[in-house]
Amino acid sequence: MNLTNLNFSNPFPSRLFLKPINSFKYITFKHQINIKNSFITHPIRAQSLSHDNTPIEIDEVEDDGFVLEDVPHLTNFLPDLPTYPNPLEYSQAYAIVKNTFVSPEDVLAQQIVVQKGSPRGAHFRRAGPRKKVYFKSEEVKACIVTCGGLCPGINTVIREIVCGLNNMYGVNNILGIEGGYRGFYSKNTMELTPKIVNDIHKRGGTILQTSRGGHDTNKIVDNIQDRGINQVYIIGGDGTQKGAAAISKEVERRRLHVAVAGIPKTIDNDIAVIDKSFGFDTAVEEAQRAINAAHVEVESVDNGVGIVKLMGRYSGFIAMFATLASRDVDCCLIPESPFYLEGEGGLYEYVQQRLKENRHVVIVLAEGAGQEYVSESANANVEKDASGNKLLLDVGLWLTQKIKDHFTTVKKIPINMKYIDPTYMIRAVPSNASDNIYCTLLAQSAVHGAMAGYSGFTVGPVNSRHAYIPIGIQENLVVAVTWLLSRHATCLEGHVTYWYGKIDRTDGLLLVVMTNKKKQRTSNRTPRVPVRFDDHVVSSLGHKRTQKDDEVHVKKTVNGCTGETDKIGKTCVLEREENVDNTVLNKDVSGNKSNNKETSKTSDVSGSLSQYGITELEKEVVKEAVGCDNGPDKGAHMDVGEDGVDKNEAEKVNSELRDVHANTDNETAVKTDSVNSNKEEANAKEDKTKKEKDVSREDVGNKQVNEEDGFEVVNYKKNGGGEERFKKPNYKPNTQTQKFGPKKQGAGKEMYVPKNVQNKSKEVSSEVNTSVATPQKENTKENAQNKIDVNKSASGSKKKAWSVQNEILEALRRSANKYSALETYDENEISELQEMKNREKVDVFIEQNRKPTDDEIKGWNIDMQAYYNQRVKHMVDKGKKSVVNMATSGAEKDDVYEDNTGIAKCMKEENVKGMGKGVLEGN
Ligand SMILES: Nc1ncnc2c1ncn2[C@@H]1O[C@H](COP(=O)(O)OP(=O)(O)O)[C@@H](O)[C@H]1O
Ligand SMILES: O=P(O)(O)OC[C@H]1O[C@](O)(COP(=O)(O)O)[C@@H](O)[C@@H]1O
Numbered sequence: 001m002n003l004t005n006l007n008f009s010n011p012f013p014s015r016l017f018l019k020p021i022n023s024f025k026y027i028t029f030k031h032q033i034n035i036k037n038s039f040i041t042h043p044i045r046a047q048s049l050s051h052d053n054t055p056i057e058i059d060e061v062e063d064d065g066f067v068l069e070d071v072p073h074l075t076n077f078l079p080d081l082p083t084y085p086n087p088l089e090y091s092q093a094y095a096i097v098k099n100t101f102v103s104p105e106d107v108l109a110q111q112i113v114v115q116k117g118s119p120r121g122a123h124f125r126r127a128g129p130r131k132k133v134y135f136k137s138e139e140v141k142a143c144i145v146t147c148g149g150l151c152p153g154i155n156t157v158i159r160e161i162v163c164g165l166n167n168m169y170g171v172n173n174i175l176g177i178e179g180g181y182r183g184f185y186s187k188n189t190m191e192l193t194p195k196i197v198n199d200i201h202k203r204g205g206t207i208l209q210t211s212r213g214g215h216d217t218n219k220i221v222d223n224i225q226d227r228g229i230n231q232v233y234i235i236g237g238d239g240t241q242k243g244a245a246a247i248s249k250e251v252e253r254r255r256l257h258v259a260v261a262g263i264p265k266t267i268d269n270d271i272a273v274i275d276k277s278f279g280f281d282t283a284v285e286e287a288q289r290a291i292n293a294a295h296v297e298v299e300s301v302d303n304g305v306g307i308v309k310l311m312g313r314y315s316g317f318i319a320m321f322a323t324l325a326s327r328d329v330d331c332c333l334i335p336e337s338p339f340y341l342e343g344e345g346g347l348y349e350y351v352q353q354r355l356k357e358n359r360h361v362v363i364v365l366a367e368g369a370g371q372e373y374v375s376e377s378a379n380a381n382v383e384k385d386a387s388g389n390k391l392l393l394d395v396g397l398w399l400t401q402k403i404k405d406h407f408t409t410v411k412k413i414p415i416n417m418k419y420i421d422p423t424y425m426i427r428a429v430p431s432n433a434s435d436n437i438y439c440t441l442l443a444q445s446a447v448h449g450a451m452a453g454y455s456g457f458t459v460g461p462v463n464s465r466h467a468y469i470p471i472g473i474q475e476n477l478v479v480a481v482t483w484l485l486s487r488h489a490t491c492l493e494g495h496v497t498y499w500y501g502k503i504d505r506t507d508g509l510l511l512v513v514m515t516n517k518k519k520q521r522t523s524n525r526t527p528r529v530p531v532r533f534d535d536h537v538v539s540s541l542g543h544k545r546t547q548k549d550d551e552v553h554v555k556k557t558v559n560g561c562t563g564e565t566d567k568i569g570k571t572c573v574l575e576r577e578e579n580v581d582n583t584v585l586n587k588d589v590s591g592n593k594s595n596n597k598e599t600s601k602t603s604d605v606s607g608s609l610s611q612y613g614i615t616e617l618e619k620e621v622v623k624e625a626v627g628c629d630n631g632p633d634k635g636a637h638m639d640v641g642e643d644g645v646d647k648n649e650a651e652k653v654n655s656e657l658r659d660v661h662a663n664t665d666n667e668t669a670v671k672t673d674s675v676n677s678n679k680e681e682a683n684a685k686e687d688k689t690k691k692e693k694d695v696s697r698e699d700v701g702n703k704q705v706n707e708e709d710g711f712e713v714v715n716y717k718k719n720g721g722g723e724e725r726f727k728k729p730n731y732k733p734n735t736q737t738q739k740f741g742p743k744k745q746g747a748g749k750e751m752y753v754p755k756n757v758q759n760k761s762k763e764v765s766s767e768v769n770t771s772v773a774t775p776q777k778e779n780t781k782e783n784a785q786n787k788i789d790v791n792k793s794a795s796g797s798k799k800k801a802w803s804v805q806n807e808i809l810e811a812l813r814r815s816a817n818k819y820s821a822l823e824t825y826d827e828n829e830i831s832e833l834q835e836m837k838n839r840e841k842v843d844v845f846i847e848q849n850r851k852p853t854d855d856e857i858k859g860w861n862i863d864m865q866a867y868y869n870q871r872v873k874h875m876v877d878k879g880k881k882s883v884v885n886m887a888t889s890g891a892e893k894d895d896v897y898e899d900n901t902g903i904a905k906c907m908k909e910e911n912v913k914g915m916g917k918g919v920l921e922g923n
């Protein structure tokens with residue numbers, strides 16, 4: 001594959017780079033084309049913004065970073081297509097409006113906050129009726145299809161497409177394709193008239209039915225051709241829009257006079273660029289009912305713990321917004337922000353604290369949160385639905401059981417657990433009033449766009465004005481937006497006293513939540529307290545579990561269930577004989593069989609019983625293994641004097657572990673005298689151990705295996721590296737320096753800017769990602785120094801823009817929410833800055849879709865490598881096949897790196913096909 005014509009430094013496909021809005025008739029465009037973001041490759045319309053056959057003077061002039069994210073038009077491949085006057089010209093309703101038609105030069109700025117001299121950024125064509133249309137009304141044969149999951153408002157969109165086509169353009173021939181994409185070739189169509197759809201907006205779901213999978217581009221386009229359909233309206237989420245892009249591409253290949261319009265649908269609100277997705281408001285509103293119910297339940301009992309699971313596969317918008325709206329929620333867990341259960345700052349500790357303060361706690365949980373824990377715990381393979389989406393395991397059940405086990409068994413605190421899963425109930429309701437209006441605008445925008453000859457586009461509001469957006473432009477931005485959100489608002493404490501919020505799509509959603517709680521902070525950020533070696537928690541001593549730890553030590557069968565302990569007496573891996581009565585193991589305090597479905601769920605998932613729901617057995621087995629009954633309860637995990645485990649070392653660790661639990665238990669009066677008397681001694685030991693470890697870390701570099709205990713010592717700097725850093729018990733994301741995760745729009749998109757402002761804009765865009773604007777930042781090194789200086793003195797900043805942010809940072813520090821705390825810089829943070837800088841280096845490769853060469857990798861430390869792999873994996877997981885460019889770096893652009901993820905293949909097939917059409921050739 002020859003990729004010499006591709007310039008990988010510019011990731012933006014098919015865009016025009018124009019002069020500012022006040023000089024539209026001058027146009028200049030770059031020939032640097034990269035195919036990263038778009039699902040579609042289509043020729044650039046080099047003429048101008050006009051699709052009205054009005055010639056506009058083209059001139060090569062200096063641009064100032066104005067980018068038009070243009071949408072394809074039928075005249076791109078059917079240049080002689082005739083135009084007709086828009087029938088709206090004669091419509092009574094429109095005749096009274098002054099500016100009936102959208103000017104071809106109207107565009108919407110994605111960035112509404114700009115600085116003098118900064119690049120203008122991305123713009124989109126304004127949606128709305130055009131003066132000329134490319135279809136005769138009587139010749140239009142439209143069809144509507146709905147795909148993917150349900151969402152409130154789908155029926156409203158269907159209704160308004162039908163009514164819009166009919167009322168505004170006099171179109172009478174509209175078909176409904178039943179059952180999603182597969183319906184094109186496997187089902188009859190249904191006729192849609194204004195009368196038929198008149199009442200459907202009052203119903204949830206979709207009257208056309210929906211499905212996942214079954215997308216066969218050729219069969220679908222054959223069917224479109226056979227039926228003489230010339231306008232296709234496709235309502236669906238990210239998967240559906242990819243399918244729409246494929247259809248549009250095939251239509252173009254066959255040179256058909258068919259307009260393909262997408263209406264983005266997702267209850268998860270994970271589509272970037274647009275302000276929000278339809279049905280989202282309704283979902284948040286509906287979620288209130290579940291949260292209210294949970295709150296009422298738990299405040300009516302003693303030690304009530306309510307868990308409400310809401311939808312959100314990869315993003316936690318519903319959970320976050322429902323939480324913010326409710327004010328009854330103590331903690332909100334979302335997929336973008338890892339959490340942990342045990343140890344300092346863990347969820348258990350927080351729940352206990354809230355129970356103590358408030359006697360009840362409400363947790364809202366997005367279904368995608370903590371999936372890695374659940375699948376590990378349930379020992380289940382990741383399954384996929386027909387569309388290839390990851391099937392989620394029930395994190396709500398898992399968490400319910402985990403918390404229940406922890407408090408009843410470990411803490412000996414009886415709790416009243418109430419778990420509510422309203423997910424499908426929320427999705428199935430009809431859209432509310434404001435969503436109905438929104439759906440109507442979306443539908444009408446789509447109709448106007450298709451009539452105007454655009455094809456391969458989606459619609460949606462950008463800064464509250466509706467726009468036409470190229471399909472696929474959304475994909476890179478989703479995570480960045482949610483990431484930003486999550487870094488700042490992971491956990492809302494019940495009595496949030498004030499919060500600073502700013503909702504601005506240009507910058508993503510920035511939401512900082514603060515509480516009036518004083519953060520308990522140790523002088524050294526290295527965790528001082530050894531924690532239980534849980535599956536997911538990396539030990540505070542820098543130990544990482546190795547396979548050796550998983551060797552079976554004791555196996556025992558109790559009541560038909562078999563459990564094993566590993567050498568450190570940790571967890572049980574359990575199997576269950578058929579027909580075992582789990583009621584023995586799952587009873588509430590009244591002796592009633594627990595209503596939770598975890599037992600059956602667990603065995604459903606893997607055929608074997610996983611850790612939850614079986615704590616009695618676990619206890620039995622560990623008791624046998626360790627010789628006392630405080631194994632899993634009190635964290636005495638190291639077996640003494642057996643299997644090569646050093647007795648003294650084991651004693652020491654056990655003593656530390658007991659001490660930890662004594663400390664954490666002191667509020668619940670479970671500690672023992674002997675533990676008390678040993679406390680100081682244990683602390684001293686612990687400090688000593690920590691110092692030794694620190695020294696040994698310096699000595700060993702990045703990695704070392706401790707022969708004695710089989711642990712691999714990993715030098716994770718402060719809080720760990722790669723994925724593991726999030727599992728560290730004391731990990732607190734530093735929002736200030738956070739560079740992890742895909743970049744936010746702007747930063748991630750590598751906005752084109754003229755050379756003279758390039759450096760400056762780079763600073764700005766990268767700062768968007770960190771939520772702290774440092775527009776005058778000179779270079780990373782200097783900035784790092786500034787950050788440190790600024791943090792030492794809130795008012796002493798030399799940099800104006802920086803100091804404004806600094807006030808917020810200082811405020812955060814003073815009243816930090818421990819789940820998203822910013823802290824004073826210490827030596828560890830300096831190393832974090834270094835880490836951040838390193839990660840910035842890695843970001844460059846990701847942004848350029850470039851695989852590092854062996855030589856380049858040699859200069860990378862373990863964290864950089866892990867970070868690179870994680871970002872690549874993350875993007876592949878999200879189905880961003882085109883994200884990772886497999887061309888090797890530097891001059892060897894001819895080569896395509898083939899890997900077993902199929903990414904290179906995907907790139908070749910999906911994107912490089914644009915070559916030969918004038919799209920990809922340089923000038
Ligand atoms: N990459 C893709 N290319 C073509 N069609 C796709 C693609 N991904 C998903 N689809 C199709 O889109 C439809 C809906 O996708 P799905 O992911 O289930 O829901 P949603 O569109 O709501 O995200 C399915 O029929 C599926 O086959
Ligand atoms: O309807 P299903 O197949 O159970 O899928 C549930 C999923 O659908 C959603 O509601 C929406 O997902 P899509 O937008 O991809 O259709 C997710 O929140 C949820 O995880």
Ligand SMILES: [Mg+2]
Pocket residue numbers: 148237238239266
């Ligand atoms: Mg989807």
